[in-house]
Structure formats: C-alpha cells, structure tokens
Amino acid sequence: MRAFTCVEVILVVCVAAHLAAQAPQAGGGAPQADQDRSQRLYPALQRPPGDPELIARGQALYGINCRACHGLDLRGGDLGGPNLLRSQLVLRDRQGEEMLPVIRDGQSGADGSGMPPQPLSDADIRAVVEYIHDVLSTASRQGGPPAGDEVEIDILVGDAAAGQTYFAAKCASCHSPTGDLQGIGARIPGAQQLQNTWVRGGARNADRPPITVTVTQSSGERVVGQLERLNDFLIVLTEADGRHRSFSRHGDTPLVEVDDPMATHRELLPLYTDMDIHNVTAYLVTLQ
Numbered sequence: 340m341r342a343f344t345c346v347e348v349i350l351v352v353c354v355a356a357h358l359a360a361q362a363p364q365a366g367g368g369a370p371q372a373d374q375d376r377s378q379r380l381y382p383a384l385q386r387p388p389g390d391p392e393l394i395a396r397g398q399a400l401y402g403i404n405c406r407a408c409h410g411l412d413l414r415g416g417d418l419g420g421p422n423l424l425r426s427q428l429v430l431r432d433r434q435g436e437e438m439l440p441v442i443r444d445g446q447s448g449a450d451g452s453g454m455p456p457q458p459l460s461d462a463d464i465r466a467v468v469e470y471i472h473d474v475l476s477t478a479s480r481q482g483g484p485p486a487g488d489e490v491e492i493d494i495l496v497g498d499a500a501a502g503q504t505y506f507a508a509k510c511a512s513c514h515s516p517t518g519d520l521q522g523i524g525a526r527i528p529g530a531q532q533l534q535n536t537w538v539r540g541g542a543r544n545a546d547r548p549p550i551t552v553t554v555t556q557s558s559g560e561r562v563v564g565q566l567e568r569l570n571d572f573l574i575v576l577t578e579a580d581g582r583h584r585s586f587s588r589h590g591d592t593p594l595v596e597v598d599d600p601m602a603t604h605r606e607l608l609p610l611y612t613d614m615d616i617h618n619v620t621a622y623l624v625t626l627q
C-alpha cells in the first residue's frame with residue numbers, strides 16, 4: 340500500500356473542513372414554517388370553483404374518454420383504472436401540472452397494464468382536469484382525503500400586503516381600489532363569495548361585458564359590432580343600431596379582430612397559485 344502524497348492529505352483535510360463548515364448551515368436554513376398553511380393541506384380542496392362551462396365540457400370529455408376505466412364517479416372502473424379521488428397525484432395537482440402529463444403521455448403501471456396516452460388536445464385535457472377538481476371539491480368525503488374542515492376558514496389566511504402588490508402588478512391596469520372596486524369587500528358578503536367573484540370576474544349570474552368584433556373587408560370597409568357567433572366559416576355580429584350582419588370567412592378574409600374584455604381574466608386563471616388567490620382575497624376584503 341502506497342502512502343498518501345502531501346497534496347492528497349491536504350485535499351482530504353480541506354474537504355473535511357469544508358463539509359464541517361457547511362454542516363450547521365444545512366439544518367439551519369430559513370425556516371419554512373411560515374409557508375402557506377394551505378400547502379400542507381390538499382391543494383385540490385383549496386381551489387375556488389372553476390369555470391362552469393369548462394367543467395361541463397370536461398365532464399362530457401371524461402364520459403367519453405375516461406369513464407370506462409376510471410368509473411362514472413371517478414372511483415375506479417371496469418377496465419381497471421384506479422380511484423382518482425384517492426390518487427395522491429390528483430390531490431397534489433393544482434392546475435393540471437401533475438395530471439396533464441399522465442393524461443397526455445400515459446403511464447405504465449407496475450403490473451404492466453397502465454394507462455394509455457389519451458388523444459386529446461391540451462385544452463381538452465385542461466377541461467377534464469377542471470372537471471376532476473370540481474368533483475373532488477364537492478364529492479370526496481367518503482374514501483377521500485381527510486375532511487376539508489379548514490376550507491372555509493382558510494380563505495382568509497392570505498397576506499393582504501402581498502395581495503396589494505399582486506393587485507398592482509396584475510389587476511391595476513383594469514381595476515382600481517378607489518374606483519370600480521371601491522368598497523367591494525363590503526359590497527360582497529363573505530370572503531368565499533368575494534374570492535369566487537374576483538377569480539371568475541363577476542358574480543355567477545352577472546352579465547358579461549359584450550365581446551366586440553371588427554370585420555375589415557377586402558374593400559377596406561370596416562364593420563364593428565357585438566359578436567354573436569364565430570367559427571372557421573362564418574362570423575355574425577350585431578351593429579350598434581341592432582342590425583345583424585354575417586360574413587363568410589375564407590382564411591384571413593375578411594380580417595376579424597375580436598376584443599373580449601374578459602380574455603385577460605381567463606388567461607390569468609391558470610397562472611394563479613393558491614397563495615396568490617389567498618393574498619388577493621385578503622387584500623380585497625380590506626376594501627371596505
């Protein structure tokens with residue numbers, strides 16, 4: 340056996356000293372205790388209600404694509420899919436980040452059975468995910484996760500100051516705490532309802548602001564009105580004087596520009612974390 344060279348000995352000593360210096364830090368980092376209380380609960384039970392239209396579409400897609408394997412009530416089906424209401428993966432899921440890859444790419448099971456990839460667009464998968472979350476939030480006491488008795492109380496765990504910062508960054512381009520949203524915390528009774536209202540962008544049965552559309556024909560003539568119907572072949576609108584106009588579409592002709600005031604609300608939906616939602620709600624409650 341050869342002797343250690345001097346360099347090796349120094350190296351070993353250095354590494355040992357380095358590790359020793361690091362050791363106390365490893366256990367003593369910033370405490371995570373203050374982390375979102377709701378993160379220790381099941382995210383799936385902490386969600387605001389989803390978009391009813393999306394849920395309905397998801398339910399239909401679930402019936403066609405998933406039901407045979409996962410069952411009508413999501414608790415497992417004839418063709419061997421597991422109970423989704425008990426799945427840790429489903430319970431961990433917030434916005435589809437856990438479920439989407441499994442649904443899109445499939446997942447092979449331990450016994451070689453597994454779940455085949457589902458031929459659905461990402462938008463369709465999101466609808467199914469929304470449906471599964473909706474069922475979870477309403478239906479899963481029996482055989483489900485521990486009872487969600489904190490849900491109602493948990494609504495106000497947010498940090499109003501953080502919510503104000505978030506509001507300034509993401510909402511203030513359209514809303515103002517001293518303008519349209521003045522007193523909203525007093526106007527809408529209860530944190531839960533307030534939260535549902537802002538996430539959805541209005542009360543459940545509120546009239547949505549109309550979608551405006553501008554059609555520019557090849558002659559250069561522009562027609563502006565309220566959108567009634569739009570698909571690949573046809574656009575129908577109502578002009579300010581109440582006249583209905585329809586145009587057939589061939590690719591980009593005529594040019595169609597849609598202005599949907601609620602588009603941003605929909606686009607923000609998948610971006611909120613639970614924390615953002617709690618914080619913004621805590622802030623809006625202070626607008627009395």
Ligand code: HEC
Pocket residue numbers: 401404405406407408409418419420421423426427428429438441442446447448449452453454455457459467
């Ligand atoms: C042919 C049967 C079959 C179909 C159709 C099917 N699944 Fe599955 N699915 C399975 C099986 C089997 C597993 C378990 C795979 C494993 O053992 O890892 C599974 C797993 C899953 C999981 C992960 C559960 C976990 O805890 O790992 C999710 C989420 C899921 N399926 C959702 C869906 C959705 C949504 C659809 C419809 C769009 C669908 N599945 C269609 C059979 C199916």
Ligand code: HEC
Pocket residue numbers: 506509510511512513514519520523536537538540541542548600601603604607619
């Ligand atoms: C691009 C513009 C836009 C952005 C950004 C936006 N909203 Fe809205 N919001 C609207 C529109 C349009 C409505 C529909 C009602 C209206 O016309 O005021 C609405 C409705 C609402 C309502 C219901 C108002 C009421 O009186 O019932 C609340 C609350 C709300 N938004 C909160 C938010 C919050 C919180 C954010 C940021 C996370 C946000 N909005 C971001 C455009 C926006």
